[in-house]
Amino acid sequence: MRTGNFTSSEIVALMKNGKKAGELGAPAIEYVNECNMERRLGRPLEGESNARATSWGTVGEKYVFSLLGLEYSAVSKDSILHPEFDFWAGTPDSVCYEEATRTVGDIKCPFTLKSFCQLVDAWERGGIAGIRDYHKDGEKFYWQLVSNAILTGCDHGELIVFAPYKHELDAIREIARHDDTGWIFYADNEELPWLHEGAHYKNLNKFRFPIPEADKQALRKRVEECSKYLVQPFLIPQTL
Amino acid sequence: MEHQVTNTLERIPVESAFAINSFEHAQRVAKMLASSDLVPKEFKGSVQNVMIALEISNRIGASPLMVMQNLYIVHGKPSWSSSFIIAALNACKRFSPLRFELTGEGDKMECYAWAFETSTNAKIVGPTVTMAMAKAEGWIDKNGSKWKTMPQLMIRYRSAAFFGRLYAPEILMGMHAQDEVVDMTAQVVGEEIQPGADLENGITVEALQALYNEKLNLLTKPEMERAKRILENKEVDSYQKLFKFLNEKQAA
Numbered sequence: 001m002r003t004g005n006f007t008s009s010e011i012v013a014l015m016k017n018g019k020k021a022g023e024l025g026a027p028a029i030e031y032v033n034e035c036n037m038e039r040r041l042g043r044p045l046e047g048e049s050n051a052r053a054t055s056w057g058t059v060g061e062k063y064v065f066s067l068l069g070l071e072y073s074a075v076s077k078d079s080i081l082h083p084e085f086d087f088w089a090g091t092p093d094s095v096c097y098e099e100a101t102r103t104v105g106d107i108k109c110p111f112t113l114k115s116f117c118q119l120v121d122a123w124e125r126g127g128i129a130g131i132r133d134y135h136k137d138g139e140k141f142y143w144q145l146v147s148n149a150i151l152t153g154c155d156h157g158e159l160i161v162f163a164p165y166k167h168e169l170d171a172i173r174e175i176a177r178h179d180d181t182g183w184i185f186y187a188d189n190e191e192l193p194w195l196h197e198g199a200h201y202k203n204l205n206k207f208r209f210p211i212p213e214a215d216k217q218a219l220r221k222r223v224e225e226c227s228k229y230l231v232q233p234f235l236i237p238q239t240l
Numbered sequence: 241m242e243h244q245v246t247n248t249l250e251r252i253p254v255e256s257a258f259a260i261n262s263f264e265h266a267q268r269v270a271k272m273l274a275s276s277d278l279v280p281k282e283f284k285g286s287v288q289n290v291m292i293a294l295e296i297s298n299r300i301g302a303s304p305l306m307v308m309q310n311l312y313i314v315h316g317k318p319s320w321s322s323s324f325i326i327a328a329l330n331a332c333k334r335f336s337p338l339r340f341e342l343t344g345e346g347d348k349m350e351c352y353a354w355a356f357e358t359s360t361n362a363k364i365v366g367p368t369v370t371m372a373m374a375k376a377e378g379w380i381d382k383n384g385s386k387w388k389t390m391p392q393l394m395i396r397y398r399s400a401a402f403f404g405r406l407y408a409p410e411i412l413m414g415m416h417a418q419d420e421v422v423d424m425t426a427q428v429v430g431e432e433i434q435p436g437a438d439l440e441n442g443i444t445v446e447a448l449q450a451l452y453n454e455k456l457n458l459l460t461k462p463e464m465e466r467a468k469r470i471l472e473n474k475e476v477d478s479y480q481k482l483f484k485f486l487n488e489k490q491a492a
Contacts, residue, residue: 065477070466070485074477097469099462182287186267 002079004039004233006031006223008090008147012140014222024226032229035087042234052183053111056192059176059184060109061093064162067204072096072105080151087227092148096158103156103208104148106141109163113193116163120205123159128209131159146219149211158208165197258295266294273304283308292318300328300411320412322397325404328411334358338403340396347371351395353403366403369395445471448479451486458489 006014014032016025024032038045065074075092082088094105110116122135131138145157164172169189176184184192195201258266270290273279283289290308296318297307310324320328330337335355342351353366371391374380379394380387387394404412452467459467467486470478 066481070463070470070478070482072478073469073473073475097466177288185288 002089002091003042003044004035004230005081005087005089006035006226007079008092008144008151009140011147011219011223012143014226015139015143015219028222028226032226036229036231039231039233055176056111056184057109059172060162060164061107062175063164063168063172064107064109064160064204065094068094068096068160071098075152082151085223085227087230088147088151088223090144090148090151092152094158094160095152095154101156102152102154103158104145104152104154105158105160106145106148107160107162108141110161111193113163113195116161116193117201119159119161120201123161123205123207128157128207131207143219146211146215150216150220155211156208157211158206161205161207163193163195163201163203165203166194167197168203169194258291266291269304270294273308279305279308282312302328322400325412326397326400329355329400329404329408332408332411334408335364338400340399342392342396344371347375349391349395351399353396353399355403364403364407366399366406369398369402371395374398445474448483448486451483455486455489 010031013027013030014024016027017023018025034045065072072094073096075095079089079091092104093107096103096105108119110119118135119131122131122133122138124130125134128142132142135141141159142157145159149155149157166189169192172192173185173187176182195203197203267287270287273294274283274285274287274290276284279290283293290304293307293311294304296302296311297304300307306324310321312319312321326338329335335357338353338355340351340353342349344350348371350368350370352368355364356362357364371380374387374391374395379385401412449471452471456464463485467482469475470482
Protein backbone atom coordinates (compact mmCIF):
# COMPACT_ATOMS: atom_id res chain seq x y z
CA MET A 1 0.00 0.00 0.00
CA ARG A 2 2.92 2.36 0.62
CA THR A 3 4.82 1.57 -2.57
CA GLY A 4 4.62 4.42 -5.08
CA ASN A 5 2.33 6.47 -2.86
CA PHE A 6 2.91 9.59 -0.82
CA THR A 7 3.40 8.44 2.76
CA SER A 8 3.13 10.44 5.97
CA SER A 9 6.70 9.68 7.02
CA GLU A 10 8.16 11.26 3.86
CA ILE A 11 5.49 13.84 3.14
CA VAL A 12 7.55 16.70 4.56
CA ALA A 13 9.42 16.73 1.25
CA LEU A 14 6.29 17.91 -0.56
CA MET A 15 6.03 20.96 1.71
CA LYS A 16 9.41 22.31 0.62
CA ASN A 17 9.06 25.39 -1.55
CA GLY A 18 11.20 26.53 -4.42
CA LYS A 19 12.72 29.98 -4.84
CA LYS A 20 9.51 31.50 -6.21
CA ALA A 21 6.36 31.61 -4.11
CA GLY A 22 4.21 28.52 -4.52
CA GLU A 23 6.86 26.72 -6.56
CA LEU A 24 7.76 23.12 -5.69
CA GLY A 25 11.14 22.78 -4.01
CA ALA A 26 13.85 20.36 -5.12
CA PRO A 27 13.06 17.83 -2.32
CA ALA A 28 9.41 17.76 -3.44
CA ILE A 29 10.37 17.09 -7.05
CA GLU A 30 12.82 14.39 -5.97
CA TYR A 31 10.19 12.70 -3.80
CA VAL A 32 7.62 12.69 -6.62
CA ASN A 33 10.28 11.18 -8.90
CA GLU A 34 11.05 8.46 -6.34
CA CYS A 35 7.35 7.62 -6.05
CA ASN A 36 7.18 7.35 -9.82
CA MET A 37 10.19 5.03 -9.88
CA GLU A 38 8.42 2.77 -7.40
CA ARG A 39 5.25 2.93 -9.50
CA ARG A 40 7.14 1.82 -12.60
CA LEU A 41 9.07 -0.84 -10.70
CA GLY A 42 6.05 -2.20 -8.86
CA ARG A 43 8.21 -2.54 -5.74
CA PRO A 44 9.83 -0.28 -3.15
CA LEU A 45 13.17 1.37 -3.93
CA GLU A 46 14.54 0.36 -0.56
CA GLY A 47 13.80 -2.87 1.29
CA GLU A 48 12.90 -3.15 4.95
CA SER A 49 15.72 -1.95 7.11
CA ASN A 50 17.10 -4.40 9.61
CA ALA A 51 19.13 -1.75 11.35
CA ARG A 52 19.25 -2.03 15.11
CA ALA A 53 17.68 1.38 15.57
CA THR A 54 14.67 0.28 13.53
CA SER A 55 14.12 -2.98 15.38
CA TRP A 56 14.62 -1.23 18.72
CA GLY A 57 11.93 1.25 17.67
CA THR A 58 9.53 -1.54 16.72
CA VAL A 59 9.96 -3.46 19.96
CA GLY A 60 9.93 -0.25 22.02
CA GLU A 61 6.69 0.81 20.37
CA LYS A 62 4.99 -2.39 21.53
CA TYR A 63 6.21 -1.83 25.07
CA VAL A 64 5.11 1.82 25.06
CA PHE A 65 1.64 0.81 23.92
CA SER A 66 1.34 -1.40 26.99
CA LEU A 67 2.08 1.65 29.17
CA LEU A 68 -0.59 3.82 27.58
CA GLY A 69 -4.12 3.93 28.96
CA LEU A 70 -7.24 2.38 27.48
CA GLU A 71 -8.03 5.66 25.74
CA TYR A 72 -5.25 4.81 23.28
CA SER A 73 -6.00 2.58 20.35
CA ALA A 74 -3.39 0.98 18.12
CA VAL A 75 -4.88 2.03 14.81
CA SER A 76 -3.70 -0.73 12.57
CA LYS A 77 -0.65 -2.80 11.82
CA ASP A 78 -1.16 -1.95 8.15
CA SER A 79 -1.07 1.42 6.45
CA ILE A 80 -4.27 3.32 5.92
CA LEU A 81 -5.24 5.18 2.77
CA HIS A 82 -6.79 8.61 2.48
CA PRO A 83 -10.54 8.14 1.96
CA GLU A 84 -10.53 10.23 -1.27
CA PHE A 85 -6.98 9.94 -2.59
CA ASP A 86 -5.66 6.45 -3.17
CA PHE A 87 -2.11 7.75 -3.58
CA TRP A 88 -1.85 9.01 0.03
CA ALA A 89 -1.03 6.53 2.80
CA GLY A 90 0.22 6.54 6.37
CA THR A 91 0.81 4.23 9.31
CA PRO A 92 -0.19 6.04 12.51
CA ASP A 93 0.92 4.38 15.74
CA SER A 94 -2.08 5.30 17.86
CA VAL A 95 -5.25 7.31 18.17
CA CYS A 96 -6.29 8.62 21.57
CA TYR A 97 -10.02 9.11 22.19
CA GLU A 98 -10.76 11.60 24.95
CA GLU A 99 -14.24 13.10 25.04
CA ALA A 100 -14.38 15.55 22.15
CA THR A 101 -10.67 15.31 21.29
CA ARG A 102 -9.11 12.83 18.90
CA THR A 103 -5.34 12.72 18.93
CA VAL A 104 -3.14 10.87 16.51
CA GLY A 105 0.13 9.68 18.01
CA ASP A 106 3.55 8.79 16.78
CA ILE A 107 5.77 6.77 19.10
CA LYS A 108 9.49 7.54 18.96
CA CYS A 109 11.92 5.24 20.71
CA PRO A 110 15.35 6.64 19.84
CA PHE A 111 18.14 4.08 19.96
CA THR A 112 20.67 6.58 21.22
CA LEU A 113 20.28 8.55 24.42
CA LYS A 114 21.54 11.61 22.58
CA SER A 115 18.63 11.46 20.12
CA PHE A 116 16.22 10.96 22.99
CA CYS A 117 17.59 13.97 24.88
CA GLN A 118 17.62 16.15 21.75
CA LEU A 119 13.93 15.49 21.20
CA VAL A 120 12.91 16.11 24.81
CA ASP A 121 15.14 19.19 25.08
CA ALA A 122 13.67 20.67 21.90
CA TRP A 123 10.14 20.28 23.30
CA GLU A 124 11.19 21.83 26.61
CA ARG A 125 12.62 24.81 24.74
CA GLY A 126 9.42 25.68 22.91
CA GLY A 127 6.80 22.96 22.57
CA ILE A 128 6.07 21.84 19.04
CA ALA A 129 7.61 25.06 17.69
CA GLY A 130 10.78 24.11 19.57
CA ILE A 131 10.84 20.69 17.98
CA ARG A 132 10.28 22.18 14.50
CA ASP A 133 12.96 24.81 15.03
CA TYR A 134 15.63 22.97 16.98
CA HIS A 135 15.43 19.29 16.12
CA LYS A 136 16.98 18.14 12.85
CA ASP A 137 13.95 15.96 12.08
CA GLY A 138 11.42 18.27 13.72
CA GLU A 139 9.71 19.33 10.48
CA LYS A 140 9.52 15.73 9.34
CA PHE A 141 7.89 14.64 12.61
CA TYR A 142 5.44 17.56 12.49
CA TRP A 143 4.19 16.99 8.94
CA GLN A 144 4.02 13.25 9.53
CA LEU A 145 1.55 13.94 12.33
CA VAL A 146 -0.39 16.47 10.26
CA SER A 147 -0.68 13.90 7.47
CA ASN A 148 -1.75 11.12 9.86
CA ALA A 149 -4.25 13.49 11.50
CA ILE A 150 -5.85 14.00 8.09
CA LEU A 151 -5.94 10.25 7.42
CA THR A 152 -7.54 9.47 10.80
CA GLY A 153 -9.72 12.56 11.20
CA CYS A 154 -7.89 13.81 14.29
CA ASP A 155 -7.56 17.39 15.52
CA HIS A 156 -4.49 16.94 17.73
CA GLY A 157 -1.11 15.35 17.27
CA GLU A 158 1.08 13.73 19.91
CA LEU A 159 4.72 12.79 19.85
CA ILE A 160 5.28 10.03 22.37
CA VAL A 161 8.99 9.91 23.12
CA PHE A 162 10.29 6.96 25.11
CA ALA A 163 13.48 5.60 26.61
CA PRO A 164 13.22 2.88 29.26
CA TYR A 165 14.28 2.94 32.85
CA LYS A 166 16.84 0.26 33.56
CA HIS A 167 14.31 -1.97 35.31
CA GLU A 168 12.13 -1.97 32.18
CA LEU A 169 14.78 -3.55 29.97
CA ASP A 170 13.79 -7.10 30.89
CA ALA A 171 10.18 -6.51 29.88
CA ILE A 172 11.41 -5.15 26.54
CA ARG A 173 13.69 -8.17 26.10
CA GLU A 174 10.69 -10.39 26.68
CA ILE A 175 8.87 -8.69 23.81
CA ALA A 176 11.98 -9.01 21.63
CA ARG A 177 12.09 -12.75 22.38
CA HIS A 178 8.82 -13.20 20.48
CA ASP A 179 9.85 -10.96 17.60
CA ASP A 180 12.66 -11.53 15.17
CA THR A 181 14.89 -9.26 17.20
CA GLY A 182 17.03 -11.74 19.08
CA TRP A 183 19.88 -9.25 19.42
CA ILE A 184 17.84 -7.21 21.91
CA PHE A 185 17.12 -10.34 23.92
CA TYR A 186 20.83 -11.12 24.14
CA ALA A 187 22.08 -7.53 24.48
CA ASP A 188 23.74 -6.38 27.69
CA ASN A 189 22.18 -3.45 29.50
CA GLU A 190 25.05 -1.24 28.40
CA GLU A 191 24.34 -1.94 24.74
CA LEU A 192 20.81 -0.57 25.12
CA PRO A 193 19.58 2.95 25.94
CA TRP A 194 18.22 3.35 29.46
CA LEU A 195 17.60 6.10 32.03
CA HIS A 196 18.15 6.48 35.75
CA GLU A 197 14.76 6.71 37.42
CA GLY A 198 14.31 9.97 39.32
CA ALA A 199 16.80 11.94 37.20
CA HIS A 200 15.84 14.83 34.90
CA TYR A 201 14.48 12.77 32.01
CA LYS A 202 11.32 10.70 32.40
CA ASN A 203 10.86 7.47 30.45
CA LEU A 204 7.53 8.31 28.84
CA ASN A 205 7.07 11.80 27.41
CA LYS A 206 3.83 12.77 25.73
CA PHE A 207 4.02 15.97 23.70
CA ARG A 208 0.54 16.93 22.53
CA PHE A 209 -0.42 19.90 20.42
CA PRO A 210 -3.41 21.08 18.34
CA ILE A 211 -3.07 20.77 14.59
CA PRO A 212 -4.12 23.97 12.85
CA GLU A 213 -6.75 23.51 10.18
CA ALA A 214 -4.69 25.83 7.96
CA ASP A 215 -1.78 23.34 7.99
CA LYS A 216 -4.10 20.47 7.11
CA GLN A 217 -5.45 22.50 4.19
CA ALA A 218 -1.97 23.46 3.03
CA LEU A 219 -0.80 19.83 3.06
CA ARG A 220 -3.90 18.61 1.30
CA LYS A 221 -3.49 21.29 -1.38
CA ARG A 222 0.19 20.41 -1.90
CA VAL A 223 -0.47 16.67 -2.09
CA GLU A 224 -3.22 17.21 -4.65
CA GLU A 225 -0.93 19.43 -6.68
CA CYS A 226 1.93 16.93 -6.65
CA SER A 227 -0.34 14.02 -7.49
CA LYS A 228 -0.73 15.44 -10.99
CA TYR A 229 2.85 14.37 -11.68
CA LEU A 230 2.37 10.76 -10.57
CA VAL A 231 2.41 8.14 -13.32
CA GLN A 232 0.08 5.16 -13.47
CA PRO A 233 1.42 2.32 -11.33
CA PHE A 234 2.66 -0.90 -12.90
CA LEU A 235 0.05 -3.57 -12.22
CA ILE A 236 1.81 -6.63 -10.87
CA PRO A 237 0.54 -9.77 -12.64
CA GLN A 238 -1.07 -12.19 -10.18
CA THR A 239 1.24 -15.01 -11.29
CA LEU A 240 4.44 -13.21 -10.28
CA MET B 241 26.41 -9.46 41.29
CA GLU B 242 29.34 -10.22 39.00
CA HIS B 243 30.25 -13.13 41.27
CA GLN B 244 26.76 -14.64 40.88
CA VAL B 245 26.95 -14.44 37.10
CA THR B 246 30.28 -16.23 37.03
CA ASN B 247 28.92 -19.01 39.24
CA THR B 248 25.89 -19.47 37.03
CA LEU B 249 28.01 -19.75 33.92
CA GLU B 250 30.35 -22.19 35.61
CA ARG B 251 27.45 -24.51 36.33
CA ILE B 252 26.60 -24.80 32.65
CA PRO B 253 28.50 -27.73 31.13
CA VAL B 254 31.28 -26.79 28.73
CA GLU B 255 29.66 -28.66 25.83
CA SER B 256 26.31 -26.90 26.32
CA ALA B 257 25.03 -24.57 23.60
CA PHE B 258 24.79 -22.01 26.37
CA ALA B 259 28.35 -22.46 27.60
CA ILE B 260 30.28 -19.24 27.32
CA ASN B 261 32.89 -20.66 24.93
CA SER B 262 30.41 -22.20 22.50
CA PHE B 263 27.51 -19.76 22.71
CA GLU B 264 28.51 -17.67 19.72
CA HIS B 265 29.11 -20.70 17.53
CA ALA B 266 25.78 -22.22 18.62
CA GLN B 267 24.08 -18.95 17.83
CA ARG B 268 25.48 -19.01 14.30
CA VAL B 269 24.40 -22.62 13.82
CA ALA B 270 20.97 -21.70 15.18
CA LYS B 271 20.71 -18.80 12.77
CA MET B 272 21.52 -21.09 9.84
CA LEU B 273 19.01 -23.74 10.94
CA ALA B 274 16.35 -21.13 11.58
CA SER B 275 16.65 -19.97 7.99
CA SER B 276 16.28 -23.51 6.60
CA ASP B 277 13.04 -24.58 4.92
CA LEU B 278 13.36 -28.06 6.37
CA VAL B 279 12.81 -27.18 10.02
CA PRO B 280 9.27 -27.16 11.48
CA LYS B 281 7.43 -23.85 11.65
CA GLU B 282 7.98 -23.41 15.40
CA PHE B 283 11.70 -23.13 14.66
CA LYS B 284 11.70 -21.37 11.31
CA GLY B 285 12.91 -17.82 11.79
CA SER B 286 13.24 -18.29 15.56
CA VAL B 287 16.90 -18.38 16.56
CA GLN B 288 15.81 -18.56 20.19
CA ASN B 289 13.77 -21.75 19.73
CA VAL B 290 16.54 -23.38 17.69
CA MET B 291 19.07 -22.56 20.44
CA ILE B 292 16.87 -24.41 22.92
CA ALA B 293 16.60 -27.36 20.51
CA LEU B 294 20.41 -27.37 20.16
CA GLU B 295 20.80 -27.44 23.91
CA ILE B 296 18.35 -30.33 24.25
CA SER B 297 19.93 -32.28 21.40
CA ASN B 298 23.31 -31.77 23.01
CA ARG B 299 22.09 -33.06 26.35
CA ILE B 300 20.28 -36.14 25.07
CA GLY B 301 22.76 -36.93 22.30
CA ALA B 302 20.25 -36.74 19.44
CA SER B 303 20.63 -34.81 16.20
CA PRO B 304 19.26 -31.23 16.28
CA LEU B 305 17.01 -31.94 13.28
CA MET B 306 15.54 -35.01 15.01
CA VAL B 307 14.87 -32.97 18.14
CA MET B 308 13.22 -30.20 16.13
CA GLN B 309 11.06 -32.66 14.20
CA ASN B 310 9.80 -34.18 17.43
CA LEU B 311 9.61 -31.22 19.76
CA TYR B 312 6.26 -29.46 19.79
CA ILE B 313 5.43 -26.17 21.39
CA VAL B 314 1.99 -26.47 22.94
CA HIS B 315 0.76 -23.51 24.98
CA GLY B 316 4.30 -22.21 24.92
CA LYS B 317 5.62 -25.40 26.55
CA PRO B 318 8.00 -27.72 24.75
CA SER B 319 6.75 -31.31 24.59
CA TRP B 320 7.87 -34.50 22.83
CA SER B 321 5.97 -36.47 20.24
CA SER B 322 5.00 -39.83 21.76
CA SER B 323 6.80 -41.77 19.06
CA PHE B 324 10.00 -39.88 19.92
CA ILE B 325 9.64 -40.84 23.59
CA ILE B 326 9.39 -44.50 22.63
CA ALA B 327 12.34 -44.18 20.23
CA ALA B 328 14.45 -42.41 22.86
CA LEU B 329 13.69 -45.05 25.49
CA ASN B 330 14.48 -47.83 23.01
CA ALA B 331 17.78 -46.17 22.06
CA CYS B 332 18.99 -45.34 25.57
CA LYS B 333 20.29 -48.91 26.12
CA ARG B 334 19.23 -48.89 29.78
CA PHE B 335 16.19 -50.97 28.90
CA SER B 336 15.18 -53.57 26.36
CA PRO B 337 12.82 -52.19 23.68
CA LEU B 338 9.55 -51.06 25.23
CA ARG B 339 6.64 -53.53 25.18
CA PHE B 340 2.94 -52.97 25.92
CA GLU B 341 0.48 -55.16 27.77
CA LEU B 342 -2.98 -54.35 26.49
CA THR B 343 -6.05 -55.99 28.00
CA GLY B 344 -9.82 -55.50 27.76
CA GLU B 345 -11.86 -53.64 25.17
CA GLY B 346 -13.86 -50.44 24.94
CA ASP B 347 -14.36 -48.79 28.34
CA LYS B 348 -12.56 -51.69 30.03
CA MET B 349 -9.34 -51.34 28.05
CA GLU B 350 -6.12 -50.99 30.09
CA CYS B 351 -2.47 -50.86 29.15
CA TYR B 352 0.94 -50.66 30.72
CA ALA B 353 4.41 -50.41 29.20
CA TRP B 354 7.20 -52.69 30.34
CA ALA B 355 10.82 -53.49 29.60
CA PHE B 356 13.80 -55.35 31.03
CA GLU B 357 16.42 -53.24 32.78
CA THR B 358 19.70 -54.20 31.06
CA SER B 359 21.92 -53.90 34.15
CA THR B 360 19.78 -56.18 36.37
CA ASN B 361 17.62 -58.00 33.81
CA ALA B 362 14.65 -57.20 36.04
CA LYS B 363 11.25 -56.62 34.43
CA ILE B 364 10.20 -53.04 34.92
CA VAL B 365 6.53 -52.20 34.68
CA GLY B 366 5.11 -48.74 34.08
CA PRO B 367 1.88 -47.37 35.56
CA THR B 368 -1.34 -48.78 34.10
CA VAL B 369 -3.41 -46.44 32.00
CA THR B 370 -7.12 -47.24 31.79
CA MET B 371 -9.98 -45.89 29.70
CA ALA B 372 -11.72 -45.07 32.98
CA MET B 373 -8.72 -42.87 33.80
CA ALA B 374 -8.90 -41.22 30.36
CA LYS B 375 -12.59 -40.49 30.90
CA ALA B 376 -12.12 -39.22 34.46
CA GLU B 377 -9.24 -36.96 33.39
CA GLY B 378 -11.38 -35.55 30.55
CA TRP B 379 -8.95 -36.66 27.81
CA ILE B 380 -11.71 -38.34 25.81
CA ASP B 381 -14.13 -35.42 25.84
CA LYS B 382 -11.73 -32.84 24.40
CA ASN B 383 -12.67 -31.42 21.01
CA GLY B 384 -10.99 -33.50 18.30
CA SER B 385 -9.69 -36.01 20.86
CA LYS B 386 -7.83 -38.91 19.30
CA TRP B 387 -8.96 -41.07 22.23
CA LYS B 388 -12.34 -41.38 20.51
CA THR B 389 -10.97 -42.44 17.15
CA MET B 390 -7.78 -44.40 17.98
CA PRO B 391 -7.92 -45.40 21.66
CA GLN B 392 -5.57 -48.38 21.27
CA LEU B 393 -2.77 -46.16 19.98
CA MET B 394 -3.38 -43.36 22.48
CA ILE B 395 -3.42 -45.71 25.46
CA ARG B 396 -0.04 -47.14 24.38
CA TYR B 397 1.42 -43.69 23.85
CA ARG B 398 0.26 -42.57 27.28
CA SER B 399 1.65 -45.73 28.90
CA ALA B 400 5.03 -45.06 27.27
CA ALA B 401 5.04 -41.47 28.51
CA PHE B 402 4.22 -42.61 32.05
CA PHE B 403 6.93 -45.27 31.90
CA GLY B 404 9.51 -42.76 30.66
CA ARG B 405 8.65 -40.17 33.26
CA LEU B 406 8.92 -42.73 36.04
CA TYR B 407 12.07 -44.62 35.01
CA ALA B 408 13.97 -42.27 32.69
CA PRO B 409 12.99 -38.68 33.52
CA GLU B 410 16.44 -37.49 32.44
CA ILE B 411 15.63 -38.53 28.86
CA LEU B 412 12.33 -36.65 28.80
CA MET B 413 14.00 -33.72 30.60
CA GLY B 414 10.81 -33.08 32.51
CA MET B 415 8.78 -32.61 29.36
CA HIS B 416 5.46 -34.27 28.65
CA ALA B 417 4.31 -35.95 25.47
CA GLN B 418 2.66 -33.60 23.01
CA ASP B 419 -0.67 -35.45 23.13
CA GLU B 420 -0.53 -35.38 26.94
CA VAL B 421 -0.23 -31.60 26.94
CA VAL B 422 -3.10 -31.34 24.49
CA ASP B 423 -5.22 -33.58 26.70
CA MET B 424 -4.36 -31.75 29.87
CA THR B 425 -4.97 -28.27 28.54
CA ALA B 426 -7.49 -26.66 26.27
CA GLN B 427 -7.79 -24.45 23.22
CA VAL B 428 -4.55 -24.11 21.30
CA VAL B 429 -2.47 -26.73 19.54
CA GLY B 430 0.37 -25.09 17.66
CA GLU B 431 -1.19 -22.41 15.52
CA GLU B 432 -4.57 -24.10 15.41
CA ILE B 433 -7.14 -22.07 17.29
CA GLN B 434 -10.18 -23.85 18.58
CA PRO B 435 -13.57 -22.11 18.67
CA GLY B 436 -13.80 -19.80 21.63
CA ALA B 437 -10.08 -19.13 21.87
CA ASP B 438 -10.23 -16.04 19.82
CA LEU B 439 -7.14 -14.03 20.28
CA GLU B 440 -3.99 -13.11 22.13
CA ASN B 441 -2.57 -14.63 25.28
CA GLY B 442 -5.44 -17.05 25.69
CA ILE B 443 -7.90 -14.23 26.30
CA THR B 444 -11.12 -14.83 24.44
CA VAL B 445 -13.52 -12.14 23.33
CA GLU B 446 -16.21 -14.05 25.20
CA ALA B 447 -14.21 -14.04 28.46
CA LEU B 448 -13.45 -10.36 28.07
CA GLN B 449 -17.07 -9.53 27.31
CA ALA B 450 -18.20 -11.53 30.35
CA LEU B 451 -15.71 -9.72 32.57
CA TYR B 452 -16.86 -6.39 31.16
CA ASN B 453 -20.51 -7.23 31.89
CA GLU B 454 -19.57 -8.30 35.41
CA LYS B 455 -17.69 -5.07 36.18
CA LEU B 456 -19.98 -2.74 34.26
CA ASN B 457 -21.47 -1.06 37.31
CA LEU B 458 -17.98 -0.25 38.66
CA LEU B 459 -16.91 1.67 35.57
CA THR B 460 -17.08 5.40 35.04
CA LYS B 461 -18.65 6.63 31.82
CA PRO B 462 -15.31 7.25 30.01
CA GLU B 463 -14.02 3.85 31.17
CA MET B 464 -17.19 2.18 29.92
CA GLU B 465 -16.88 3.90 26.56
CA ARG B 466 -13.24 2.87 26.19
CA ALA B 467 -13.94 -0.74 27.07
CA LYS B 468 -16.91 -0.79 24.69
CA ARG B 469 -14.78 0.70 21.91
CA ILE B 470 -12.07 -1.94 22.37
CA LEU B 471 -14.58 -4.79 22.33
CA GLU B 472 -16.69 -3.49 19.45
CA ASN B 473 -13.72 -2.61 17.24
CA LYS B 474 -11.95 -5.85 18.21
CA GLU B 475 -8.79 -3.93 19.17
CA VAL B 476 -6.71 -7.02 19.79
CA ASP B 477 -3.63 -5.06 20.89
CA SER B 478 -5.61 -3.66 23.81
CA TYR B 479 -7.21 -6.92 25.03
CA GLN B 480 -4.46 -7.67 27.53
CA LYS B 481 -4.62 -4.15 28.93
CA LEU B 482 -8.41 -4.20 29.20
CA PHE B 483 -8.37 -7.62 30.84
CA LYS B 484 -5.89 -6.42 33.44
CA PHE B 485 -7.80 -3.19 34.00
CA LEU B 486 -11.14 -4.94 34.50
CA ASN B 487 -9.62 -7.56 36.75
CA GLU B 488 -8.13 -4.90 38.98
CA LYS B 489 -11.35 -2.88 39.08
CA GLN B 490 -12.78 -3.29 42.55
CA ALA B 491 -15.79 -1.74 44.23
CA ALA B 492 -14.79 1.46 46.05
